[in-house]
Amino acid sequence: xxxxxxxxxxxxxxxxxSKALKVAVGFSGVESVALKGDDMSQIEVTGDGVDAxxxxxxxxxxxxxxxxxxxxxxxxxxxxxEQSMDDEKIEANPEPVVWPNYHVAAPLPHYDxxxxxxxxxxxxxxx
Numbered sequence: 001x002x003x004x005x006x007x008x009x010x011x012x013x014x015x016x017x018s019k020a021l022k023v024a025v026g027f028s029g030v031e032s033v034a035l036k037g038d039d040m041s042q043i044e045v046t047g048d049g050v051d052a053x054x055x056x057x058x059x060x061x062x063x064x065x066x067x068x069x070x071x072x073x074x075x076x077x078x079x080x081x082e083q084s085m086d087d088e089k090i091e092a093n094p095e096p097v098v099w100p101n102y103h104v105a106a107p108l109p110h111y112d113x114x115x116x117x118x119x120x121x122x123x124x125x126x127x
Contacts, residue, residue, distance in 0.1 A: 002074035005052045006036060007043045010065040020063045027055050046074050 007024075011017045017035065020043060024033045030047040045055065052071050059066040 002031075002046065002048050003050065003071060004044060004046045004074045005050065005055075005071040006069040007045065007052070007056055007059065008037075008041055008067050008069050009043055009059055009063055011041055011063065016063055020059060023059055023062050024055065027058065030055075042069065 009020050011020055017040065021033055021035070024030060024043055024045055027045075027047075027050065029050040030045055032046045034044045036042040036044045043059075052068050056066050056068050
């Protein structure tokens with residue numbers, strides 16, 4: 001199924017824009033990539049079976065800050081099949097993880113101390 005996704009990437013220079021486009025085009029399943037938005041800070045990716053999370057992670061590693069704005073079916077009108085990540089509010093209240101607060105102390109090893117009191121002031125200490 002063809003899908004279209006929009007990813008917002010922080011790109012301040014022409015070099016970072018071309019790097020972001022190269023990363024997106026080199027991703028498996030991508031058919032077309034275009035810059036979008038007023039300040040050209042969004043990348044619109046169209047492809048078949050493209051993993052939006054993996055692509056965003058790759059853009060974060062190689063270019064800079066990136067976030068998924070929307071993912072939807074390709075060819076659909078604006079808003080017809082898109083699911084905006086900002087609009088979806090997941091209100092799941094997972095229970096906090098509680099770790100046990102006990103400490104198992106391992107027994108300390110016992111070392112025998114042997115003191116030698118045979119000191120000769122005229123012997124060489126280097127050897």
